[in-house]
Amino acid sequence: xxxxxxxxxxLIKTRGxxxxxxxxxxxxxxxxxxxxxxxxxxxxxLFEYFSETQRNKGNFPGRFSGRQFSNxxxxxxxxxxxxxxxxxxxxxxxxxxxxxNTGELFFGEGSxxxxx
Amino acid sequence: xxxxxxxxxxxxxxxxxxxxLKCNYSYSGSPELFWYVQYSRQRLQxxxxxxxxxxxxxxxxxLNKGETSFHLKKPFAQEEDSAMYYCALGLWxxxxxxxxxxxxxxxxx
Numbered sequence: 001x002x003x004x005x006x007x008x009x010x011l012i013k014t015r016g017x018x019x020x021x022x023x024x025x026x027x028x029x030x031x032x033x034x035x036x037x038x039x040x041x042x043x044x045x046l047f048e049y050f051s052e053t054q055r056n057k058g059n060f061p062g063r064f065s066g067r068q069f070s071n072x073x074x075x076x077x078x079x080x081x082x083x084x085x086x087x088x089x090x091x092x093x094x095x096x097x098x099x100x101n102t103g104e105l106f107f108g109e110g111s112x113x114x115x116x
Numbered sequence: 117x118x119x120x121x122x123x124x125x126x127x128x129x130x131x132x133x134x135x136x137l138k139c140n141y142s143y144s145g146s147p148e149l150f151w152y153v154q155y156s157r158q159r160l161q162x163x164x165x166x167x168x169x170x171x172x173x174x175x176x177x178x179l180n181k182g183e184t185s186f187h188l189k190k191p192f193a194q195e196e197d198s199a200m201y202y203c204a205l206g207l208w209x210x211x212x213x214x215x216x217x218x219x220x221x222x223x224x225x
Contacts, residue, residue: 004159033213056211105152107160
């Protein structure tokens, strides 16, 4: 099985711009989560989608949004970029068993965003 | 709110010596606890979870609800254990994980 795929792997933006990151989960995984990783804050949960619905949301401003498509692929968008948004954005997918997730997240390699 | 604390950012251990990576959590309910690992140039991946009560690559972790701890242990360290280790807390039925800040383990040959 192919792993979680994230695109683009690297990107550079300037303050005020917006960015869209894409994530393709492992085939058969319907849950997709997004995390922001920075040296200072570590891994922080952004949101989780399941069957095109946002089920959980972290403590991030409304500039951070996401969506999930019918094929389970997900995108996240950050508008009005700030310098502090520079980070590695990780996507993870997981499999449902008996109506709930197994707790094992499969991570992608991440999209490294630099905001200048 | 849930919180996970890993007090050691860096830990160096000689090959063959025992390893213990500390993890403490704060949560009033019944949490799910995990250890994730990231080897050099690899993706973050699950190492073990407390409900499985299994040993993976020689590592074990016991959930101590009284001390709210979930320390990761291995009796004899190997060079291939060098990696970044993250403790994570999840809630039953909720996919959100709260991660600790991680401990970089270096095994000295």
